[in-house]
Amino acid sequence: MRRTLLTIIGGLVLGLCTHALYFQIRQPADIHTLDGQLSWMKSELEISDSQLAQIKALHESSAPQLRALAAQVAKMQKELIAFENTRVKDGRVDFIEFAQFVEARRNTNLECIGATRQLVLASADLMTTAQRERYLGLVSTTIPLSELSL
Numbered sequence: 103m104r105r106t107l108l109t110i111i112g113g114l115v116l117g118l119c120t121h122a123l124y125f126q127i128r129q130p131a132d133i134h135t136l137d138g139q140l141s142w143m144k145s146e147l148e149i150s151d152s153q154l155a156q157i158k159a160l161h162e163s164s165a166p167q168l169r170a171l172a173a174q175v176a177k178m179q180k181e182l183i184a185f186e187n188t189r190v191k192d193g194r195v196d197f198i199e200f201a202q203f204v205e206a207r208r209n210t211n212l213e214c215i216g217a218t219r220q221l222v223l224a225s226a227d228l229m230t231t232a233q234r235e236r237y238l239g240l241v242s243t244t245i246p247l248s249e250l251s252l
Contacts, residue, residue, distance in 0.1 A: 136161055146240075147233045157225045164221050171214050178207050 140158055143149045149157070181203060189195050222241055226234045 136165075143237075147229070147236055149229070149233065153228050153233075156228050160221060160224050160228075164217065167217055168221075171210065171217060174210050175214065178203070178210060182207075 136158060140154060140161065143157065144151075144154055185195070185200060185203065222238075226237055229237060
């Protein structure tokens with residue numbers, strides 16, 4: 103019984119270590135940089151160096167706008183938490199203020215979608231037809247293909 107238990111525990115430990123090592127090796131070292139995030143394009147889509155440089159320039163030029171939108175979304179998330187805290191604490195809600203918040207949030211979401219769509223389409227314009235189809239197929243999980251123009 104003791105030997106069986108040691109074998110099971112040893113197998114679990116070895117399996118967990120193998121699992122962690124496998125994903126550590128498979129994960130790009132520079133995943134938190136733009137170069138690391140775009141490196142999959144070079145390998146998966148067979149993007150040339152010049153295409154990759156142009157796509158990187160697009161991302162770098164749109165970064166300030168996207169960061170500003172991300173800050174706006176974070177601010178709105180804090181406002182939503184404040185609304186909820188007020189509702190729970192005081193048992194009241196300013197419906198006019200909340201409606202204005204919802205409208206502002208809707209507009210910010212539309213602006214985020216538009217900026218992302220613009221970046222995706224500008225990147226796709228730099229690709230060959232085969233690369234573009236593959237790329238749009240990959241990003242269509244977040245942006246429906248019907249909303250993108252080939």
